[in-house]
Amino acid sequence: MKEKIDKTRARKYPPDLLIAMFRKAAALRNEMVEAGFTDNGGAIHSAERILNLLGLRLNYPELSHLNNLRSFKNATFSVEAWELHQAGDKVLIEHVAPIRHLTQMAIDKIDQKLSDAQFKAFVKRRYKLVLLSPTETLRLNRQNRSKMSRDRLSKAGIQLAARKAAHDA
Numbered sequence: 001m002k003e004k005i006d007k008t009r010a011r012k013y014p015p016d017l018l019i020a021m022f023r024k025a026a027a028l029r030n031e032m033v034e035a036g037f038t039d040n041g042g043a044i045h046s047a048e049r050i051l052n053l054l055g056l057r058l059n060y061p062e063l064s065h066l067n068n069l070r071s072f073k074n075a076t077f078s079v080e081a082w083e084l085h086q087a088g089d090k091v092l093i094e095h096v097a098p099i100r101h102l103t104q105m106a107i108d109k110i111d112q113k114l115s116d117a118q119f120k121a122f123v124k125r126r127y128k129l130v131l132l133s134p135t136e137t138l139r140l141n142r143q144n145r146s147k148m149s150r151d152r153l154s155k156a157g158i159q160l161a162a163r164k165a166a167h168d169a
Contacts, residue, residue: 011057011064018054019116025050026107039100048103055127058120069093069129078153080133082161092137096128097148105148132158 013021025047032043056063060072069075070091081091095102109122130153132140140156153160 011061013053013057015054015057015120016116018050018057019119022047022050022054022106022119023110026110029107030111039104044100044103044107047107048099051103051106051123051127052099054123058124059127060129066093066129070131075131076129077131077161078133078136079159079161080136081131084133085131090134091131092134094130094132094137094140096130096153097126098146101146101148102126130160 029039029043029047033039037043052066056066060069063069063072070085070093077085077091085091105126106119106123109119114122126148136156136158140153140158143152143156149155
């Protein structure tokens with residue numbers, strides 16, 4: 001007989017541990033860059049991964065994995081993606097702030113000696129996910145794949161859906 005999984009169980013990596021590990025990854029990334037290695041070469045990859053995990057824990061604590069966003073009741077969809085999702089078609093997960101640029105900004109915050117609480121607040125404010133249609137994702141990537149901007153989605157002609165959560169319908 002299968003055991004029922006407790007959705008409220010403690011996660012493998014709590015936020016405080018992830019922040020401590022991000023600090024280590026940021027220091028390693030900075031050392032690698034100083035030694036002549038680049039972010040594209042891999043200097044930033046551990047920091048990106050840890051920031052992704054931390055952002056999920058802080059802003060989407062109900063999700064055990066990023067890919068579960070598609071079925072998350074409070075997920076943000078574009079208008080186009082919501083229609084596709086309702087029809088059972090494919091939608092893609094996109095970081096509102098490109099993860100590489102967000103990670104670079106987060107490392108700068110660590111270098112500025114932010115406290116854990118200040119760093120946590122920064123990540124909560126900046127780490128956002130949205131579900132887009134494949135054509136919107138392509139359009140967004142052509143326009144701006146790597147830099148954060150307040151109007152990144154709207155500049156690509158993407159409108160967010162105003163919808164009731166599935167449990168409210």
